[in-house]
Amino acid sequence: MTLIARELRGLIDEAIREAVSRGEIAASEVPDFVLERPRHKAHGDWATNAAMVLAGASGRKPREVAEVLARLIEKSACPPAGSVLRAVEVAGPGFINLALERDRVLSELVRVAREGDAYGRWDLGAGMRINVEFVSANPVGPLHVGHGRWAALGDALCNLLEAVGFEVDREFYLNDFGTQMEIFAASVEARYLELAGRPCEFPPDGYQGSYVMDIAREIMEEDEGRLADAPPQLRRAELGERAYGIALSHIRKSMDAFGVHFDIWFSERELQGSGAVREAVAGLLARGLAYERDGAVWMATSRFGDDKDRVLVRSNGAPTYFAADIAYHLNKMERGYDRLINIWGADHHGYVRRMQAAMEANGHADRLEVILGQLVNLKRGGEPVRMSKRTGEMVTFDELLEEVGRDAARYLFLTRSQDTALDFDIQLAVEQSLENPVYYVQYAHARICSILRYGEGRGVELSQEIPGLDTLRLLEAEEEWDLAIKLFEFEELVRDAALGRAPHRLTRYLEELAAAFHVFYNRHRVISDDAALTSARLFLCRCVLQVLRNGLSLLGVSAPERM
RNA sequence: GCGCCUGUAGCUCAAUUGGAUAGAGCAGCGGACUUCUAAUCCGCAGGUUGGAGGUUCGAGUCCUCCCAGGCGUGCCA
Known part of the structure; x- marks a missing residue:
């Protein structure tokens, strides 16, 4: 290259x-x-x-x-x-x-066309394997809008990492074990009994959302209320399992609809069942990195930069989420990854230090990278949309996706750096969709397609042949030059966006490239009576088309041929 | 109290990781379709980068201290 x-x-x-x-x-x-x-x-x-x-x-x-x-x-x-x-x-x-020098620019342009889909790709990975864990929502209800942002971010980041030559696995961690699953089961059970007309009390800490009722109803329709008469213990366990299955399938369906495909769905339950959590704790104890106090087992994370030590096993004998997470990360390392990237919600940032401490204690210093995604503030017409986990009142990711569409949602989620809280105005995303940056970029793509179609209809020579240097030298207008040079930024941008974990830079770039094209389009006619000039300009357009396509595909956004 | 993130045009955000005259999009005003898509383009207006110091050839970016907002700081997950 x-x-x-x-x-x-x-x-x-x-x-x-x-x-x-x-x-x-x-x-x-x-x-x-x-x-x-x-x-x-x-x-x-x-x-x-x-x-x-x-x-x-x-x-x-x-x-x-x-x-x-x-x-x-x-x-x-x-x-x-x-x-x-x-x-x-x-x-x-x-x-x-x-x-x-002009010829140098033209030869670079030729390279864009020659490399095609591969233009912008790098070989920096050196066989390195990276595991990117993201979304990892608790399977106890619908995904919220923030999950959508992290899905878009994680997937785009994975695309970028693959583009620069790393081997990447997309992983979803399922917290299908422990307290919240029990609360979920109890909540569904209460709704189920309610539907069956049995007197029952809704658990005080239960999930209030109306989706719990929907799930209970779905189960009831399937089994015709048989479980209402089952022994309580069996009933709750069975309902919990069914509800988990339903919640999980909804999550999978949402991610599918969003075009995000995970390579691995990792179950905490299986991790717990395998004894890995106990082993991880035992390992730390054996090496003197954990100790017992007040009937609990603590890890000495403070020796590795944490503010204080953290509990691994509670005095009631139950391991904490932290203990499971240590085992989980050990498991990831055992699977041979060179690097782990976790995308977490910003509300988990208090957790980063101790996790890093645990990695270091287990001999994996500097292998884990945590990206904290700031939350999404949902708005509608400038007014914040009230969302409460307690009352379960919220706009789900599915509803958002339904309303604004996959391309717009993905793109808008990626327009801002993950360090900044994202204001997402649904009304703006829908109503002003014509002003939407995603359409601006897609429009440039569709416009070029339209030019190509027009040319075809007029019998213009559209061979994929690359014109000779003499022909390309006809590209001498300022707008043509600007456009060509803009194209060449793409390669380094892909690399920087990947290594800097900054997919939002790509959206920015695509808007600039689209702008350069629109300016060119408004000033110059591509298809004219001048056959040589037409051929040169068509070639430039094809290069722009290629880069727009490559860029949008990294974002997971479609490149429509008509709009 | 302590820790992390943020603060840039009326609004939402960029700024090539320390570079030259801080840029886009909305919103506002004025222009451009007999043309390959006007979902576009051109022009005007909009700034003490929260504040004060410091580091150096050079600071929105780095260091210190304030101010404001968000999040965290559990034998919760």
Whole structure:
């Protein structure tokens, strides 16, 4: 892969070495410098701060150093000796601005077309396996809107990690064991008996949501109320199982409808049944990392940076959620992953430190990465939508998906960094769907498809052949140049978004690319009487189409051919 | 009290991880379809980046202290 940025880096690198060996700059080694696309067009196509970084070390003025480097770069990269750059300039406090030679841009464009679906992919994984655990909702009711955000985030992140060459598994952890399952069973049982007309008291800490009644009704319709007469213990256990099955199938269905597919559904119950939780605790005890006090077993997490020690086994003998989680993470490591990524709701952040402590204690320091997703504030027409877990009143993820659609939901969830709480206005997402960024991007895609269809109808040559350099050189308008250069940002963006765990950068980029296309479209006619120019512009359009498609597919958003 | 996250245009958010003149979209105003999709484009207006110091060639970004909001701080999950 002849990545343009890598080539430019090489040029700068070489210039620095040359300058050092000539004694024009003093530097023991080539420092880290930034090569970036400048914000302003006037600053060239790419720019570097190399001279300013070097100036500090060599005690010379940044602009002087820049001047030295610029002349060296120019000599090797500009005609007649080279063919990469058109101009090299020193500007501002000591930036070196690089303007690309036109043919170099065109050859890069050709690469976009040649690589096609693979354009933007990297091979950075080196066989590394990553497990990404996300959503992991308790199977005791419908998914809420926040789960939708994390599903979109997790899936897009996985796509990105795969794109840059990691082997990724998507995992859903099912907390199908313990207190909440019991509360859930008791809640369903109470509703079931209520439906059967039996006197019963709803558990004080039970789940209030109306979905509990729906589930009870579903079971009752199936078994015609037989369980009402079963022995209480058996009845509750049976109802709990049936209810769990129903809740889980709803979750699977939601994720399916959202287009998120998990490789692994990991059951806590199985983990508990296998004895792994007891083993994990025993292991910690044996190594003196856990101890008994007040009838409970504690882990010395404070030795690993936690504020205080945490209970693993309660004095009543029941292991805590934490103990199970330790066993679960050990299990993941045993499955051979090099790295674990967990996406948790921000309300779990108090839990991160102790989990990291546990990983470190078990010899897996720095293997676990926790991404905290901030919550979603649901609004409707500017007014916050009241949601209460206590009364069970809430807009479920399914309802949201139904109302705004899969593409819009996925895209909007990914427009913001996960560090920031997301305001999601349902009314805005639906009513103003025409102003929606997702449609803006998709529209660019559909528009290009429309151009291609039009061309086809007019008998324009639409072969997948890549036009020759002479033809491509006709792309000389400013908007064409801007568009082409914008395309080349994609590769590095994919890498940065993947390594920086920042899928939202991709939505941003796609909007910029779409904007560059719309500007081009409004100023220039693609299909005209000029056959050569038509051919060149169609080729540019096909490249844009390709990158839009690659980008949207990483987000899990469709690329429609008509809108 | 302590810890984490956040604070940027009227609103919702970006800002290439320390770079040049802080940018988009909504909302507002004014323009552009006899044309390959006007779900688009062009222009105008909008800012003491919560506040005060500090670090350096350079700070929205880093460090300290305040202010405001959210979350956490359980032998809950």
